Amino acid sequence: MPAYGTLAAATFRQYSTYRVATAAGVFTNSVFGLIRVSILLAALDASGQEIGGYTALQAATYVWLGQALLAPIEAFGTRTIGERVRTGEIAVDLLRPAPLLAVHLAQKVGRAGFLLLGRGLPPLLVGVLVTGLALPESPWSYPLGILSVALAILVSFLADAIVNLSAFWLVEMRGFQTLYMVVMNLLSGFLIPITWFPSWLESLARITPFPSMVQTPIDALSGRITPAEALVGIGLQILWAGILALVAQAMVRAGTRSLEVQGG
Template sequence: MLAYRRIAAASFRQYSTYRMATAAGVFTNTIFGFIRASIMLAAIGTAGGELNGYDALQAATYVWLGQALLAPIEVFGTRELALRIRQGDVAIDLLRPVDLLGQLYAAKLGRSAYLLLARGIPPMLIGAVVTGIALPPDPLSHLLGAVAVMLAITVAFLADAMVNLAAFWLVENRGLTTVYTAVMNLLSGFLIPIVWFPDWLLAIARATPFPSMVQTPIDALSGRVAPLDALPLIGVQVVWVVVLGGASVLMLRAGVRSLEVQGG
């Protein structure tokens, strides 16, 4: 455990050195947030001030919480592991005395902690000043929201890891990554709340792990879902952590066997 804590701390320090990139990220997230907020508020205004349970203030809250989670969850995915697999550097990673997925997850937690503090919260505060946001007064909602965010980061990490691990068998996985990113952004609720979907698409979304990455933590943090109602959603997140975690381990083992057969 000490090794993983040190990896997480090192990852936090590493990303804290990129101050200009952080400032640029805050600016970009804020501008993108204003664009998303204007579109959603226009849609709600056209619908008469309320759309599927969202009024203007709730929609603004949804947007700015989503912007706060954008960087730490890394909704656009990562490419580092796939690149290391293609270049063969993963063989060195596998020789280290720590589990490959474990070290990647520890680095993810350190990176996400910094990105939440430095690139997630500032745009949310700016949005709160400009459009306003509504957060629940119940401390239990904040506690469950924090748990949901942690699980969302974990679910997103495991799903992204599986996409990267496909590089063991694919010569080029950029197409797979592009499709995954597009589907994830839609079905997770990042673009719009999934309750705005038609029934058939909503059913598809709920059958995937994607809402657990964005929709669930936002619902828990915003208080739109009461604490007792948030517990089953968090339970779904836990189920996806177990399922995707097991699938990731099996993919890694199969990939290592493939690498050994090829003489790696």
């Protein structure tokens, strides 16, 4: 196990050297946050009342927490595993004694650790300065929210791994990845809270793992839902993490077999 710790720490250090890129990312993230806040606040202003259970302050908090999570959950998708499958280099990875997903998860943990600090905190700071942030009433919301953020990162990592692993069977990946990204951005509640959706679209979103990636951790951390409701959300996140882990593992095994059949 120490190997995974070393790998995670090395990834954390590697990312922390990208200073200009981080500053650029924070800037862009904040500009987008300002645009999104303007849009939601204008909508609330026009309606003159709460929408989908959100007050103006809660909607602003929602946007800033979403901007903070954007980088750690890698909402725009990753390419590494898919590229290695496409070029055949994955065969080398599969020969290693450490399981493929565990290695990538260790790197993800290191990366997410840096991205939470470097890319996650600054948008919250901008939020405090520009609109203020809604704080939870119950102290329980903080530990539950942090746990939910960790689970959100795990769930989105697994779903992204599944998309990448499909490269074993799909020749052209880019279209599929774009499609996944778009659906994920909508149904996770990243663009607008899913409680704002018409009921059919909200029901559709709720039967997917996507709300576990954005909506659940934001609601838990901002205290918009009670700790009891947050516990239910966390239970669902754990369930989805389990299901996705099984699927991803099955895909690694099937992919390994298909490589063996083709003779590498």
